[in-house]
Amino acid sequence: MRALEVFVVFLRLGLTSFGGPVAHLGYFRAEFVARRAWLTEEAYADLLALAQFLPGPASSQTGFAVGLLRAGWPGALAAWVGFTLPSAVLMTAFALGVARVGDVGAAGWLTGLKVAAVAVVAQAVAGMWSTLVTDRVRAALALGVAALLVVAPGAGWQVGALVACALVGWRVLPAGSGRGGHLPAVPVSRTAGLGLLSACGALLLALPLLAPVAPGWALLDATSRAGALVFGGGHVVLPLLEAGFVPHFLTHETFIAGYGAANAVPGPLFTFATYLGAAQNAVSPVAGALLGTVGVFLPGLLLMAGVLPFWSALSALPAARSALAGVNAGVVGLLLAALYSPVFTGGIRGPRDLALALTAYAALTAGRMPAWGVVLGCALLGQLVL
Template sequence: MSALVPALEVFLVFLRLGLTSFGGPVAHLGYYRAELVVRRGWFTEAGYAELVAVAQFLPGPASSQVGMASGLLRAGWPGLLAAWVGFTLPSAAVMFALALGMARWGEVEGAGWLAGLKVAAVAVVAQAVAGLWGQLVTDRRRAVLALGVAAALLVLPGAGAQVGALLVCALAGWHLLPAPQSTERGLPAVPVSRRVGATLLLVCGAGLVLLPLLAPLSEVWALLNATFRAGALVFGGGHVVLPLLEAGFVPALVSHEHFVAGYGAANAVPGPLFTFATFLGAAQTQMPPLWGAVIATLGVFLPGALLMAGTLPFWAVLAARPGARSALAGLNAGVVGLLLAALYTPVFTGGVRGPRDLAVAVLAYAALTAGRLPAWAVVLACAAVGWAVL
């Protein structure tokens, strides 16, 4: 029973994050940092940046993968499951309910409380960028790398540019930066052997090969194949999953109108955007809604979990080498630049519509930094302010 106590702690932490983390994948990483690094001290800034870097290189839902990895490192396999369930359950439950009664949610997009939540995301991501900059961008060379990545991604957005920019930072760090001391890494030991990691990666690859062969046999296999492929092949964040899910669901399983409406709703709820698959699984008509929602949710998240847990033991071995640690130092600076670019677009451009929104964002940032209020409290306050005046 005592072994379950850390997992329960992980579940409660991520359940609160799942209830309050609005704003998309980049904002989620800001909420994670506020909770896991600043408030609870589970990771150092460098250790947290490593998790973000691994997730950026892998396909799948980056923020959910960072959450699952955090749970794995904190409480083993039960912790991974607890982090995923806690962070995903609120969003999945809302999307399931919306799929069953979707007549009224065209009103969601213009709601004042939603505008307040978007403004809160600006403050949270700004705090994350400032904190990571102070910890990871400690000299001129790293500043050049961070600002160079930010400038490049503002001009050339997209998943390919992100991966390319981070690779350049890793190579630059390898050649130009001294290897940090091992004590600076701060990433806990990975409770997964390389043999198990290799097995998990093979299972993910086997799923991509075998599920298309099984799909014609039943509706269950077809639904699992559509969602598993989307989760395994998406790079660049939750929004990129849209065309992959559309290819698997429209028009065979859901109408185009239902698909577009569900995607709009997914952007208005907290937690991972990948729970759009929960909506689609519930909206299809070939099996009971609850059964379809469960299969679709498991299918879209499973590849990301397999890839993250399978990669971490190899990453840990690589990161122990001095040359690789220099590369990681450059990579961490690149992650700061990536978040800096994302702070402008889509977070700032999508959340600040004018001076009033900017004023609320500034006050929210002050509450997070000078006031030291927890992120969830600031999020709720911004939602209330948005409902009242925005």
């Protein structure tokens, strides 16, 4: 069965794909273009462009689409479960461990994880800046978004800023090069695609109304809103999830500890929401983990499946590529603001913390150490010396 083949391949990727969403996309290309020839180079590039254009977890959306194109809906589900399961299980286990510890505010390992988060996010900002901010217009967009969100960090401001960046990109930036239209036959009709997009919209409209009814609905609302609004990959979900969970469901210290752990496990960084669902006290940890996982991924997957039938034609339009370039610059600014708060302000308490953060950053960049190794090293050093 093709779906079983898809599950086995993605499970292996979920167990071994360290390094964040950009690294995941590299693993996918090696597996599905170079090794297995499930997709052509051009078709894979089209999927990447769509994943970057849509809000949601870019690497998981790409994998979901690969499974859909390979084995239909069973393949899509197999791809998502296989890639997500290992990190979701690990993050649930970590949340249960934090709950057993109790008050983790003064723990040295927690301090180390928070310091590691500073280095990891700083590396993401630097890498994205070098790739996506390539001229003065994009630099102005990135810095303008960062300045706005430092003083107005709410989700509404974030979405408004990215919409403005899309408009500026559409009007000012040069059209992207290349053509779309390389995808194989998509097993989703345009009518079904419109239905999926409508379902996504109905979900996001209904959950805020249901959130006051029960804690489970509130958890689902917080995670689905974050998953639906985030552009630019896993790290950018940090401020959106913080707004939904801190201090309503858990403390800032518990939140940052989970973010550090999410960087130490393979697979999608969005399973940070699995940890948050398991770590809160409003519903049972297992139920919370399931709600967190489904909530944060579902909008992005619905959007990917709903838009995919239309993407080949849309991706060939120069205006769409220009708007995407503006959004990408704005994403860098959003992440730069998140680097300041909550990551730096919550992780650096003094000179020794800053020294460890700089050392971790050097290990990630000059030393080319994997993120999981740096995170574990910081946790150990934090327990020993901080």
